[in-house]
Amino acid sequence: MNEWYAKDTSKKIRSTFKAKGDAGKHVASSPPYGYMKDPDDKNKWIIDEEAAEVVRRIFKLTLEGKGPFQICKILEADKVEIPAYHQQKMGMGLWLNRELNHPYRWTSSSVASILTRKEYLGHTVNFKTRKHFKDKKSHYVAQKYWQIFEDTQEPIIDEETFYNAQKCRTGIKRYPNGWGEPHPLDGSLCAEQGLDYL
16 A cells, blocks of 8 residues: 555656656756756746856857866866855755765866756746666766757857857867867867867
8 A cells, every 4th residue: 555655656756757747847956056946936037147157258268269177177277166065055956965075176077067057048948858767877868859948048158159059079180088278289278270269
């Protein structure tokens, strides 16, 4: 009886979650770095200007030809707080109750993730992950399965900057791990590839 009740409750929760996401409402537990929940409406995201300025800087550095690894080093040198630490200070995020010993140690994956988030265009992006029936863990799914609802919050990055940054990243060959310095034969600036975005 208890097992049936638990399964029924779980099914109802999933159904409610999907209905909310299908309606274009935010289903993420916390807003992405650069946004925060509106104190007057928890379902609405507003810009966290301190973090948003870092997001804009990351895009600007990318348009200047910097890769995620290089950007990490610049942010670390300037003692810019990592997203998890900043959000922890703001009382939100997945790392809220965990100890963070390296508040300025940026990772290439964090920078790369910021550069690909369409939420910064002002959109809601739902169902980017799905729980696998085998391990019950969330896994990222192909973009064709995402649901994107446009203009649901104030954008941090304009479309031209966002898509030019994508072109800039794919246009520069890097070392095998994909995050490091530009390949020495390819030049270091987007402008050197005919991509004069600034």
